[in-house]
Amino acid sequence: MSVIQRDGAFYTGEYRNLFKEHGYSEEEIRTRLEQAWADLFYGNPDVRIYYPMGDDKGYILDTGNLDVRTEGMSYGMMMAVQMNKKEEFDRLWNFSKTYMQHKEGRYKDYFAWHCRPDGTRISQGPAPDGEEYYAMALLFASNRWGDGPEPYNYSEQARTILRACVHQGDNGEGDPMWDPETKLIKFVPEAPFSDPSYHLPHFYELFALQADERDRAFWKEAAEASRAYLHAACHPETGLSPEYANYDGTPAEPQRHGDFRHFFSDAYRVAANIGLDWEWFRKDPWQVEQSNRIQAFFRDIDVADYRRYTIDGKPFDEPALHPIGLLATNAMASLAADGPDASHFVRLLWNTPLRTGVRRYYDNCLYFFCLLALSGNYRIYR
Numbered sequence: 001m002s003v004i005q006r007d008g009a010f011y012t013g014e015y016r017n018l019f020k021e022h023g024y025s026e027e028e029i030r031t032r033l034e035q036a037w038a039d040l041f042y043g044n045p046d047v048r049i050y051y052p053m054g055d056d057k058g059y060i061l062d063t064g065n066l067d068v069r070t071e072g073m074s075y076g077m078m079m080a081v082q083m084n085k086k087e088e089f090d091r092l093w094n095f096s097k098t099y100m101q102h103k104e105g106r107y108k109d110y111f112a113w114h115c116r117p118d119g120t121r122i123s124q125g126p127a128p129d130g131e132e133y134y135a136m137a138l139l140f141a142s143n144r145w146g147d148g149p150e151p152y153n154y155s156e157q158a159r160t161i162l163r164a165c166v167h168q169g170d171n172g173e174g175d176p177m178w179d180p181e182t183k184l185i186k187f188v189p190e191a192p193f194s195d196p197s198y199h200l201p202h203f204y205e206l207f208a209l210q211a212d213e214r215d216r217a218f219w220k221e222a223a224e225a226s227r228a229y230l231h232a233a234c235h236p237e238t239g240l241s242p243e244y245a246n247y248d249g250t251p252a253e254p255q256r257h258g259d260f261r262h263f264f265s266d267a268y269r270v271a272a273n274i275g276l277d278w279e280w281f282r283k284d285p286w287q288v289e290q291s292n293r294i295q296a297f298f299r300d301i302d303v304a305d306y307r308r309y310t311i312d313g314k315p316f317d318e319p320a321l322h323p324i325g326l327l328a329t330n331a332m333a334s335l336a337a338d339g340p341d342a343s344h345f346v347r348l349l350w351n352t353p354l355r356t357g358v359r360r361y362y363d364n365c366l367y368f369f370c371l372l373a374l375s376g377n378y379r380i381y382r
């Protein structure tokens with residue numbers, strides 16, 4: 001595959017349709033994607049995760065926790081822009097802007113990481129994976145649909161978020177979301193450690209094209225720093241990474257709110273992120289070996305038997321909370337994997353339906369990203 005140069009950035013500009021490569025027809029793939037969108041956004045109560053609110057707002061519900069998270073809101077916006085669904089995108093953004101984004105103080109321009117479906121905040125602190133997804137979805141929206149009047153002036157909104165991520169605290173109050181020294185994303189602005197699943201070098205390459213001029217070099221460096229960081233955070237034999245990790249990649253000490261040294265819900269996303277970075281940029285050949293490694297680890301484990309694992313691969317006597325989500329991220333690794341397990345995961349994902357029931361939100365977000373990615377529809381909009 002060739003790598004093309006546009007606007008000063010190198011990216012492939014080509015999107016494999018792995019389902020088609022495995023024999024599924026274009027029509028059934030398109031139908032599958034559209035049906036999944038319809039189920040998640042307008043389906044029956046046991047499967048949907050999106051709820052319109054009034055004339056101009058809507059939210060994605062974390063059905064397991066009965067709250068609205070910046071993670072889910074920004075994921076919903078990314079799904080909508082990829083699917084060319086402007087109304088749902090605008091509703092999710094309007095809810096986020098109205099109820100979740102701070103207007104002043106130490107978190108100005110950041111978002112309270114979760115609130116109730118009526119918009120009442122539960123916590124004030126932000127979770128940086130939300131901010132980076134908001135910024136990327138907004139830039140794609142600007143490039144796909146053009147900017148409108150505030151708050152639909154997407155590119156300006158994205159730049160405001162990215163400015164805060166890098167410069168919060170420059171003049172006193174608050175903290176940046178990226179550690180200025182290592183250029184690594186933090187777990188929360190106040191934390192001196194990271195979360196490997198927050199590292200999205202493929203987004204930072206694109207921020208380097210559209211963020212404030214003065215920060216473009218920073219985002220290039222952040223992309224390289226994140227790629228290197230993942231080498232350290234992923235176990236060299238299993239490919240598993242911890243939920244939270246120090247800046248040298250070692251698992252972070254247990255926190256007041258729990259022990260995140262192991263491979264559990266947050267960490268699933270690392271495999272998917274690496275797959276997409278390879279698909280979009282093809283810059284780091286280690287990503288191919290890493291994707292083969294994690295697929296080899298899971299190849300012979302039944303999805304129903306997925307557990308929590310130490311990063312060297314010891315299972316706990318505790319089932320995975322989101323087995324379908326984990327299957328989806330393992331399957332998304334097939335974008336980079338060239339080993340004997342890549343086809344197995346593509347087919348297994350195809351033969352697995354969306355999750356229904358209480359815990360469906362996180363699984364189905366990851367599942368939908370996987371459907372987009374493996375069908376060649378998770379794209380850069382420039």
Ligand SMILES: O[C@@H]1[C@@H](O)[C@H](O[C@@H]2CO[C@@H](O[C@@H]3CO[C@@H](O[C@@H]4CO[C@@H](O)[C@H](O)[C@H]4O)[C@H](O)[C@H]3O)[C@H](O)[C@H]2O)OC[C@H]1O
Binds near residue numbers: 069
């Ligand atoms: O005072 C601060 C707190 O503000 C700070 O809050 C953290 C904010 O980030 C939260 O992380 C989000 C939620 O968890 C992850 O995904 C979940 C994975 O498991 C699924 O079951 C669930 O449905 C998903 O939402 C997200 O990726 C994050 O955005 C974190 O949980 C809060 O603790 O914490 C430190 C305090 O000092």
